[in-house]
Amino acid sequence: ITAYELNKFYLDRIKALDEKVESFLYINENVLEEAKLIDEKRKNGESLPEFAGIPIAIKDNMVTKGMPTTCASKILENFDSPYDATVVNMLKEKGFFIIGKLNMDEFAMGSSCENSFYKKTKNPWDLERVPGGSSGGSAASVAARLVPASLGSDTGGSIRQPASLCGVCGLKPTYGRVSRYGLVAFASSLDQIGPITTSAEDAALLLSVFGKHDEHDSTSADYPEKDYVSALTEDVKGMKVGIPKEFFGEGLQEDVKKRVEEAIDVIKGLGCEIKEISLPHTEYGIAVYYIIATAEASSNLARYDGVRYGFRAEADGLIGMYEKTRSIGFGDEVKRRIMLGTYVLSAGYYDAYYLKAQKVRTLIKNDFLNAFKEVDVILTPTSPTTAFKLGEKSGDPLQMYLSDIFTISLNLFGGCGISIPCGFDSNNLPVGLQLMGSYFEEEKILRLAYKYQ
Ligand code: GLN
Incomplete structure (x- = not known):
C-alpha cells in the first residue's frame, strides 16, 4: 500500500462517516499531496523516517502550526499557533502526518x-450516546476507524474514560513522561498527553516516539527513554496485581463489574498473582480534584483576555472588553470552574479548601505508594458505567463529575494508567478495564494489557 492510498482511505472514511460521528474539528487534506512526495521518495530509494506517511489525529488542545487550535472554545476561534507542540514535532520527525484536529470538551473540562462550543461528538457504538470526555473526539475517531490512532490529554481521566466508553485503548503516561509544551494548560500539575489506539502495542509504539525529555517543559522528567515495544514480550508470570476494594462498591454498573471480574480471571490464568488491596482515601478523590484542578484552571485561563489570543468582543474601555470577551468567549462549565477555582484560592478560603486539598492529595499519593510496595499493577474498572445518553448528565455537573471517580485519583498521584476493552454490557456497549502503574512503570501496564488482549 502506498502512503497516498493509505491517506486517501482514511480521508474517504472521514468524509463518509464523520458527518454522523462528528469527531473532527479540522481536516487536513494536504496530507494527500505530502503522501505523493513520500511515495516518490520511496520509489527513488531515498531513506524515509520510520513512520513516513502514517496519519494520526490530534486533540484540539495541542498547538499545531498552520492548523487551527481552538480547545473547542469560542475564545480561541481565530487562534493560529506560531509553533507546534513538542509531541506534534516528535511525531512529524518520525514521519507521521497530522490528518486533523479532534473535538473535545471546552478546555478539556x-x-x-x-461541552464543546462547536459540535457534539457521538459514540460510534450508539449514535445516541456520548463518547465520553474530554478527549471524546480522539476516542470516537479511533473507534470508528477514521484514523489508526490519535492523541488525547488526561487531567482526571480524559484519555481513559472516553477510551473505555468507545471500546479502544487509552494510555495516560506518568506525569512528566510526555512533554506538555504546546498543550493548552488546564490543570498543570495533573495534565498529561497520551495515545488513543486500537491496541496496547500501538500505544507502546507511540509512547516510544514521544515519551522523551523536553527542555521546553520544566516538569518534563529527565528519565531514560525506553523501548516500550520490546518490553511487551517479556513474561507476566508472577506479576502481582492488586484489586482495591474501594473500586467495587456502590454505583458500579452490574455488568461492568461482571466483565471486570471475568478479566481478573483471565489475568489470573496468565500466571499473575491477584491480591486484594486498599486505597483508603479514594472517596476524597473527586472533592480534592475539583478544588485543585479548578484552582489551577482559574489561574491558567486568566490569559484569555481578548488581547493576546483569538476572539475579542467589541466594548468600550479595556476592562469592559475583558469582561465581554470572557463572558461571550467561555462556555458555562468553564465559567463555573473559573469561579470555583478563584473562590478556593481567595484569602480566607485558601487554607480551608486549597491547602486542605493539597494535604489530602498527599494522603492519596501515599495510598498508591504503599500499594505499589505490595503489587506491580492495580486493576479496576475504568468507568462506573458504560456510555450514557446525550443529555443524560449534562444538566447535573455533579453526576458528570462522578463518571471520573475511578480515574481521578491516579492523576492526583501522578502515576500511569491504561484503559483497554474487556467486553460488552447487555446493551452491546463496550466496557473498559483500567490497569494502573507506579511512576515510570508504563512497561508493566502495557505488557499486562498486551498479554490480556
Ligand atoms: N472530566 C474531568 C474534568 O472535567 C477530567 C477532565 C480531563 O481529564 N481533562 O475535569
Whole structure:
C-alpha cells in the first residue's frame, strides 16, 4: 500500500462517516499531496523516517502550526499557533502526518464531549450516546476507524474514560513522561498527553516516539527513554496485581463489574498473582480534584483576555472588553470552574479548601505508594458505567463529575494508567478495564494489557 492510498482511505472514511460521528474539528487534506512526495521518495530509494506517511489525529488542545487550535472554545476561534507542540514535532520527525484536529470538551473540562462550543461528538457504538470526555473526539475517531490512532490529554481521566466508553485503548503516561509544551494548560500539575489506539502495542509504539525529555517543559522528567515495544514480550508470570476494594462498591454498573471480574480471571490464568488491596482515601478523590484542578484552571485561563489570543468582543474601555470577551468567549462549565477555582484560592478560603486539598492529595499519593510496595499493577474498572445518553448528565455537573471517580485519583498521584476493552454490557456497549502503574512503570501496564488482549 502506498502512503497516498493509505491517506486517501482514511480521508474517504472521514468524509463518509464523520458527518454522523462528528469527531473532527479540522481536516487536513494536504496530507494527500505530502503522501505523493513520500511515495516518490520511496520509489527513488531515498531513506524515509520510520513512520513516513502514517496519519494520526490530534486533540484540539495541542498547538499545531498552520492548523487551527481552538480547545473547542469560542475564545480561541481565530487562534493560529506560531509553533507546534513538542509531541506534534516528535511525531512529524518520525514521519507521521497530522490528518486533523479532534473535538473535545471546552478546555478539556468535561466527561462527555458535550461541552464543546462547536459540535457534539457521538459514540460510534450508539449514535445516541456520548463518547465520553474530554478527549471524546480522539476516542470516537479511533473507534470508528477514521484514523489508526490519535492523541488525547488526561487531567482526571480524559484519555481513559472516553477510551473505555468507545471500546479502544487509552494510555495516560506518568506525569512528566510526555512533554506538555504546546498543550493548552488546564490543570498543570495533573495534565498529561497520551495515545488513543486500537491496541496496547500501538500505544507502546507511540509512547516510544514521544515519551522523551523536553527542555521546553520544566516538569518534563529527565528519565531514560525506553523501548516500550520490546518490553511487551517479556513474561507476566508472577506479576502481582492488586484489586482495591474501594473500586467495587456502590454505583458500579452490574455488568461492568461482571466483565471486570471475568478479566481478573483471565489475568489470573496468565500466571499473575491477584491480591486484594486498599486505597483508603479514594472517596476524597473527586472533592480534592475539583478544588485543585479548578484552582489551577482559574489561574491558567486568566490569559484569555481578548488581547493576546483569538476572539475579542467589541466594548468600550479595556476592562469592559475583558469582561465581554470572557463572558461571550467561555462556555458555562468553564465559567463555573473559573469561579470555583478563584473562590478556593481567595484569602480566607485558601487554607480551608486549597491547602486542605493539597494535604489530602498527599494522603492519596501515599495510598498508591504503599500499594505499589505490595503489587506491580492495580486493576479496576475504568468507568462506573458504560456510555450514557446525550443529555443524560449534562444538566447535573455533579453526576458528570462522578463518571471520573475511578480515574481521578491516579492523576492526583501522578502515576500511569491504561484503559483497554474487556467486553460488552447487555446493551452491546463496550466496557473498559483500567490497569494502573507506579511512576515510570508504563512497561508493566502495557505488557499486562498486551498479554490480556
Ligand atoms: N472530566 C474531568 C474534568 O472535567 C477530567 C477532565 C480531563 O481529564 N481533562 O475535569
